[in-house]
């Protein structure tokens with residue numbers, strides 16, 4: 001009898017770790033509101049194609065999760081990610097006819113805002129003599145495009161944005177999204193571009209108040225975050241098409257690690273990227289292929305997410321026709 005589920009961890013241990021993670025997590029403040037938004041979004045997109053077929057829905061995760069060190073949090077550990085990959089991919093998924101649940105880190109990059117400056121409110125607008133506010137001529141095209149594309153996506157019901165900050169919020173919302181998307185079967189997709197903490201401080205063993213520096217060096221034990229990718233595949237949404245990302249700084253181990261991830265968590269695809277070149281090139285690893293995807297440098301403004309989403313949509317279409325769980 002196989003009790004190690006291919007992860008090298010007995011299934012019972014993994015189940016207990018997951019249970020303990022969720023039981024000890026501080027409850028989500030707005031879970032009713034999130035549940036309601038998800039229900040409406042999925043209902044709307046289940047009916048939207050009119051030919052008896054549901055629209056495909058992808059959950060794009062984006063940005064890094066934090067690990068609080070104190071319950072009344074002053075300090076936290078962060079994960080590197082600007083959210084550019086997730087935000088840009090969201091635009092291309094919507095263009096390809098998908099509805100997107102954008103699960104993003106508060107303050108990270110947002111879809112349709114790529115061509116705006118860092119502080120759009122202060123840089124794009126000006127105060128006029130007539131005491132009104134207008135868009136500066138230099139930014140008018142970019143602002144018009146961002147506002148109209150974003151409003152259209154939201155108004156047509158193709159974009160639902162759900163923010164997170166901590167690892168607790170992220171995994172609790174991801175679980176809600178996944179169990180809600182289960183009804184869509186193979187039409188649902190997970191595109192897990194968020195940079196997720198591997199270690200955390202369990203809520204119950206976390207200091208309540210700000211840790212004092214007068215007590216000398218800090219000695220702290222971090223526990224491993226249970227591998228939710230395998231639960232996502234096995235229990236939360238078993239039919240959904242799942243894509244995770246592998247980030248390394250050493251190119252020599254990248255593809256091997258991506259391959260291990262693919263098999264270990266039974267992903268349909270792993271997108272391998274190296275930190276410094278991640279905006280120019282990625283490699284899509286599947287069970288029988290390694291597809292190198294590059295940004296077209298001859299086209300001004302082209303981004304690697306453009307060809308990447310094309311490859312993914314094509315493979316998802318094949319999967320929808322013939323899902324192999």
Ligand code: 9Z3
Nearest residue numbers: 081082083084085193194195196245246247
């Ligand atoms: C990625 O690899 C993303 O592509 C990036 C995107 C975070 C590099 P940016 O947000 O960067 O555009 O600045 N995401 C996954 C990173 C991650 O934590 N992967 C885990 C791992 O590599 C597996 S879930 O072990």
